[in-house]
Each structure stands twice: as structure tokens, then as C-alpha cells.
Amino acid sequence: GAVVSQHPSWVICKSGTSVKIECRSLDFQATTMFWYRQFPKQSLMLMATSNEGSKATYEQGVEKDKFLINHASLTLSTLTVTSAHPEDSSFYICSARAGQFDTQYFGPGTRLTVL
Amino acid sequence: AQKVTQAQTEISVVEKEDVTLDCVYETRDTTYYLFWYKQPPSGELVFLIRRNSFDEQNEISGRYSWNFQKSTSSFNFTITASQVVDSAVYFCALSEPYYGNNRLAFGKGNQVVVIP
Numbered sequence: 398g399a400v401v402s403q404h405p406s407w408v409i410c411k412s413g414t415s416v417k418i419e420c421r422s423l424d425f426q427a428t429t430m431f432w433y434r435q436f437p438k439q440s441l442m443l444m445a446t447s448n449e450g451s452k453a454t455y456e457q458g459v460e461k462d463k464f465l466i467n468h469a470s471l472t473l474s475t476l477t478v479t480s481a482h483p484e485d486s487s488f489y490i491c492s493a494r495a496g497q498f499d500t501q502y503f504g505p506g507t508r509l510t511v512l
Numbered sequence: 513a514q515k516v517t518q519a520q521t522e523i524s525v526v527e528k529e530d531v532t533l534d535c536v537y538e539t540r541d542t543t544y545y546l547f548w549y550k551q552p553p554s555g556e557l558v559f560l561i562r563r564n565s566f567d568e569q570n571e572i573s574g575r576y577s578w579n580f581q582k583s584t585s586s587f588n589f590t591i592t593a594s595q596v597v598d599s600a601v602y603f604c605a606l607s608e609p610y611y612g613n614n615r616l617a618f619g620k621g622n623q624v625v626v627i628p
Contacts, residue, residue, distance in 0.1 A: 399559075408540075429614075431616075438623075439590070439619050439620070440603065440619065440620045440621055441557075441603070441616075441617070441620045443615055446613075488555060490555075490557065492557075492620040498545065498562060499614065500547070500559060500562050500563070501547075501559075501616055502558070502559055503549070503556060503557035503558075503559075505554070505555060506555040506556060508555070511545075
């Protein structure tokens with residue numbers, strides 16, 4: 398149980414385009430999902446908390462207009478990187494809380510490369 | 513201030529050796545939760561263990577064991593008889609329900625390299 402999927406697993410796009418990443422909880426419902434960003438050889442940095450049916454809560458320094466989050470259902474949250482630039486290239490990982498003690502389970506990640 | 517400290521960045525061991533990863537945390541919450549995750553080269557974070565602050569029992573799961581010492585704010589992880597498949601980055605994380613809004617604060621990770 399507690400499986401989280403992400404799609405796509407990798408994406409290459411041109412500068413200025415927008416990219417949408419999906420995060421799905423496959424065998425449970427998640428009212429709260431999280432989006433992280435990870436640079437090479439670094440730890441995970443929380444970008445935002447995605448709440449089903451309400452606006453996402455962004456961490457300090459994360460541009461909400463740049464990283465649009467939508468949590469339209471109890472099993473799906475999406476992150477859209479708008480007008481992507483090379484500095485947005487990174488590994489994006491989502492997670493969802495599950496189980497009695499709200500443990501976070503992570504998706505496999507999406508590697509974004511902006512040319 | 514760093515809430516979770518993992519001092520050793522990279523650790524190399526020869527297969528079958530034991531390896532211990534140190535994790536020291538800092539919190540103002542009286543109830544909190546500690547985690548260890550494994551991130552293999554594929555990138556996916558794999559949940560290993562969760563420990564509640566009110567449960568100081570140590571735990572063993574196969575070749576993995578965890579030592580929780582509330583008095584020293586440490587939650588150390590030992591891999592016994594390491595194998596090549598154990599090569600990964602291991603993250604310790606802290607969840608604070610009150611002061612941290614249940615968000616996970618990660619340490620910088622320990623890169624474990626098991627040499628065959």
C-alpha cells in the first residue's frame with residue numbers, strides 16, 4: 398500500500414514553455430500532498446503543500462505564479478512550471494501522507510531539463 | 513538553524529562491514545516524529561522507518577536497526593553486514609506537528625558507498 402506515482406518521469410523542454418507534472422496516490426486518498434525540489438547531491442527542499450480543494454501553501458522564496466499547484470481530487474495533485482527557464486532544471490518529487498501516523502510516501506520523481 | 517544534522521556526507525565501506533549513520537535533531541515540540549528514507553540512484557525516496565518521540569524502543573528490521581536516544585536528540589541508523597544494494601543516500605527527517613506544521617525537515621543526507 399501507500400504507492401505514489403509521478404508522470405512524466407523525465408521531461409526536456411525549451412525555454413519559455415510550460416511543463417505539467419502529475420502526482421497520484423494510487424491506493425489511498427490524500428488530502429495533503431507535498432512538492433519538493435532537489436538539486437544534485439543536495440537534500441530535498443519543500444516548495445509547497447498542496448491541499449485538496451483549496452489553495453496551496455508555498456514556502457518562503459517559492460514563486461506561486463511560477464510554480465502553479467492544483468489539487469483537484471483526493472488522488473491527484475499537479476505542479477505546472479510556467480515559462481520554464483534553464484535555472485528551473487531540477488528533480489521534482491511529490492509526496493502524500495498516508496496511514497495512521499501520516500507518514501509521507503514519495504513518488505519516483507520527475508527530472509526536468511530546460512534547454 | 514538546521515533542525516536535522518547528518519554530519520557524515522559520504523561513507524565508504526567494504527561489503528559485509530557494518531555502517532552507522534548519525535542523525536541529531538533539534539525541536540521545540542514535545543511530541544514529534546522521526547524518519548529515515550533511502551534514496552537509491554534511481555531517485556525515488558523509500559520509506560524505512562518512523563519513530564514517535566514518546567516511543568524510545570529501539571527497532572530492528574532485518575539488517576537495519578535504529579537507536580533512538582531522546583536524551584541526546586539522536587536517531588542513529590545502522591546497516592549490519594552491508595551489501596552493494598545498500599549503496600544509496602540516506603536521509604533522516606523530522607516532523608513537528610506544532611512548530612513545523614507537520615512538514616518534514618530533512619537532513620543533508622549520508623551517501624553510503626558499499627564496495628564489493
